[in-house]
Amino acid sequence: MLRGDEVGLRGRHEDDIPILRAGLYDDVAESSRSSGAPWRPVVAGSADPRLVLDDGDQAQVPFSVVGLDGGALLGAATLWGIDTHNRTAHVGLRLLPSARGKGFGTDVVGTLCHYGFVVRGLRRLQIETLADNLAMVRAAERNGFVREGVLRASAWVLGECVDEVLLGLLAEEWKPEARNSSAGERF
Template sequence: MLRGNKVGLRARHQEDIPILRAELYDDVVNAARADGQPWRPITPGAPDPRLVVDDTAPGLVPFSVVELAGGTLIGTATLWGIDPHNRSAHVGLGLRPAARGQGYGTDVVAALCHYGFTVRGLRRLQIETLADNAAMLGAAERNGFVREGVLRSAAWVLGEFLDMVLLGLLAEEWPPATPDGSG
């Protein structure tokens, strides 16, 4: 397990899937804002391609996020679009509603940066998020990500086009967090 200050990133367990599906993906508004694809229902009992792990997919590393204090499942974290030639990848996360607003997102991004830069040897990490997603923008910027641009009207979300913010972080710009969180 990868450990941050408050969270751990571990392999996805089968028992995680129904919880994450119910709290993250069956919520139409949350799922539509988080996924680049239109929301659609998944038949109960059918495998959910957003949550079932395919260990043979080289460009995708999904994690379940747990609270270190008690081991409670609090969300998902993903390094996706891993490009070994250009040594880059994208960062994504989703927190269960009860875990939002507690600083977990910042710690998840830090743990994904550690994984991407230290474990995988990547050179660049990138985040794309809706322009009104203050929580993700804050978590990214607290970890050193820099706003590189705005993709105007780039995301169709529940009947309207929304702007996306593109953030990037290079390995040499990333200071690993110290135990006291000072960076």
């Protein structure tokens, strides 16, 4: 397991799937805001492609996010779109409603940075998020990500096109201790 200050990133357990499905994917509005694909119901007990892992897929590494103080499941995180030639990847995370607003996002992003830069030897990480997702933007910026641009009207969310913010971080810019200096403001 990868350990941050308050969270751990571990492989997905079978019993994580119904909790993540109920907390992250059954909510149409929330799921629509965090996915590039339209929401659709998934039959209980079926292999949900958003949660069931494909060990052969080298382009993504999904994790379950757990609290270090007891192991409670907090959400899901992933490095996706991994490009081993260019040594780049994208960062994604989704916290269960009960884990939001507690500062875990900053720790998850930092732990994913450690995995990407130190464990995998990547040279660039990137985040695309809805422009109004201030919690994700702050979590990224606390870990050193820089706003590189706005993708105007690039995401279709519940009947409207909305802007996305593009943030990037290079391995040589990453300072793992920097995220701890802003721990006073929690989201």
